[in-house]
Amino acid sequence: MSHNEHFLLKRMSPAGQVYDAGTMTLVIGAGERIEQVQFNYRPETERLDPRHSTDEHDLTFGSNGRALPGFIDDFLPDDWGKKIIAAHIQKRFLNVCEVIENSGIHSTLGAIKIVSPREPLEEHIWDTGVDIDLLHSIPDQVWDGDLDELRNREDTLMMLIRGGSQAGGARPKLIVTEKQTQGSRFWLVKFNRSSDPFNYAHLEWACLELCRRAGLPVPAAECMTLPSGRAALKVERFDVMPSGGRYHMLTFNSLLKNEHDQDDALFASYEALADIIRHYSYQPQTDLGTLFGQMLINMAVRNTDDHLRNFSLIRDQTGWKLSPIYDVVPNENLDTKHQLSCLYSQYLPSFKDAEKAGIRCFGLSPEEAQRIVESIKLALQEWPSIIARSGMNENDREFALTVTKHTNRS
Ligand SMILES: Nc1ncnc2c1ncn2[C@@H]1O[C@H](COP(=O)(O)OP(=O)(O)OP(=O)(O)O)[C@@H](O)[C@H]1O
Numbered sequence: 001m002s003h004n005e006h007f008l009l010k011r012m013s014p015a016g017q018v019y020d021a022g023t024m025t026l027v028i029g030a031g032e033r034i035e036q037v038q039f040n041y042r043p044e045t046e047r048l049d050p051r052h053s054t055d056e057h058d059l060t061f062g063s064n065g066r067a068l069p070g071f072i073d074d075f076l077p078d079d080w081g082k083k084i085i086a087a088h089i090q091k092r093f094l095n096v097c098e099v100i101e102n103s104g105i106h107s108t109l110g111a112i113k114i115v116s117p118r119e120p121l122e123e124h125i126w127d128t129g130v131d132i133d134l135l136h137s138i139p140d141q142v143w144d145g146d147l148d149e150l151r152n153r154e155d156t157l158m159m160l161i162r163g164g165s166q167a168g169g170a171r172p173k174l175i176v177t178e179k180q181t182q183g184s185r186f187w188l189v190k191f192n193r194s195s196d197p198f199n200y201a202h203l204e205w206a207c208l209e210l211c212r213r214a215g216l217p218v219p220a221a222e223c224m225t226l227p228s229g230r231a232a233l234k235v236e237r238f239d240v241m242p243s244g245g246r247y248h249m250l251t252f253n254s255l256l257k258n259e260h261d262q263d264d265a266l267f268a269s270y271e272a273l274a275d276i277i278r279h280y281s282y283q284p285q286t287d288l289g290t291l292f293g294q295m296l297i298n299m300a301v302r303n304t305d306d307h308l309r310n311f312s313l314i315r316d317q318t319g320w321k322l323s324p325i326y327d328v329v330p331n332e333n334l335d336t337k338h339q340l341s342c343l344y345s346q347y348l349p350s351f352k353d354a355e356k357a358g359i360r361c362f363g364l365s366p367e368e369a370q371r372i373v374e375s376i377k378l379a380l381q382e383w384p385s386i387i388a389r390s391g392m393n394e395n396d397r398e399f400a401l402t403v404t405k406h407t408n409r410s
């Protein structure tokens with residue numbers, strides 16, 4: 001016997017206006033398998049996915065039993081957020097409805113909130129996360145994933161639920177607000193774990209700084225140290241306007257799911273990402289150049305974790321475009337095989353073959369491809385000074401320098 005679960009999708013516009021975007025019904029069968037997902041757009045509302053036609057209001061999606069359509073899936077947590085929810089409701093295994101109902105209570109990334117129609121409306125607060133000054137009150141072992149001690153600390157659990165139960169990704173993180181005299185700043189804070197082989201916060205800061213020096217769009221980023229000495233990276237949110245309004249986002253994982261059962265794509269390529277940009281971006285030439293530049297940075301710093309959830313489209317007042325760059329970190333094993341392929345290979349083109357790739361895969365002119373390659377090479381010359389400024393210890397500095405050594409040969 002199957003049963004239906006209903007949810008309401010709320011959306012906030014960049015101007016800060018909140019409206020009902022549509023309703024979602026999950027048809028759930030035996031063993032809590034998702035059999036079908038129905039989504040009904042409210043008339044006259046903007047589409048949550050650029051592939052959804054404005055003429056069609058009622059959409060039906062199949063499922064492999066677990067998978068949800070991307071525009072829903074993107075707004076649900078991965079392992080970190082699910083761990084927090086499990087601690088909060090004191091359950092070891094969560095079903096999909098428990099995840100939806102308990103994720104993003106108050107703080108969420110992006111412009112939508114998935115809520116139960118049973119909740120009173122005042123619960124749907126669009127707050128921008130935990131006050132950064134309260135981070136010191138969270139027990140340090142939390143960042144290592146140890147939430148057992150929190151059973152009797154409802155205040156701390158609420159803080160984690162508030163800022164950490166929705167954001168995706170595997171690393172421990174929290175949505176926070178920093179009040180400043182000139183207005184608030186909104187950050188996603190990513191915490192180091194004691195088991196990390198390197199200081200990821202500082203390494204990721206250095207990689208984002210490298211992108212910035214190469215002229216690529218990246219959010220502001222700063223390293224911080226908790227009272228325990230643990231480091232964390234603050235990345236400024238690009239989905240929230242200074243006034244509080246929101247931009248909707250969609251990962252390329254969503255856009256490349258299997259359309260029949262919503263399974264994630266097993267293999268994907270930079271060419272597939274470029275195709276999506278050509279179809280939906282209102283500034284394809286700029287975005288194709290950015291994606292090409294990011295691919296070269298990923299190759300240079302051995303960020304092999306270039307999976308589809310680490311690239312997004314963002315919907316601003318004009319339309320869809322590639323989001324600023326995020327989550328660029330070298331692989332600890334110095335692997336060279338990437339998640340995404342280019343020119344049919346998961347070993348990305350070196351600088352020697354880069355221009356050819358820029359022209360063939362990203363459709364850039366020879367001049368533009370050459371300009372971008374040169375800008376990345378020039379930025380790489382600054383890598384040692386970026387590392388020197390990053391605050392890494394000697395061991396990590398050595399690793400960071402080793403990471404890009406292969407580029408000297410091409
Ligand atoms: N600056 C930002 N502004 C808004 N949203 C962001 C920002 N940075 C990242 N995100 C969103 O948060 C999600 C998690 O961030 P991120 O990829 O950096 O975390 P992670 O834990 O390192 O991920 P992974 O599991 O890939 O290692 C991203 O998939 C993206 O949707």
Ligand SMILES: [Mg+2]
Nearest residue numbers: 169309310327
């Ligand atoms: Mg990520």
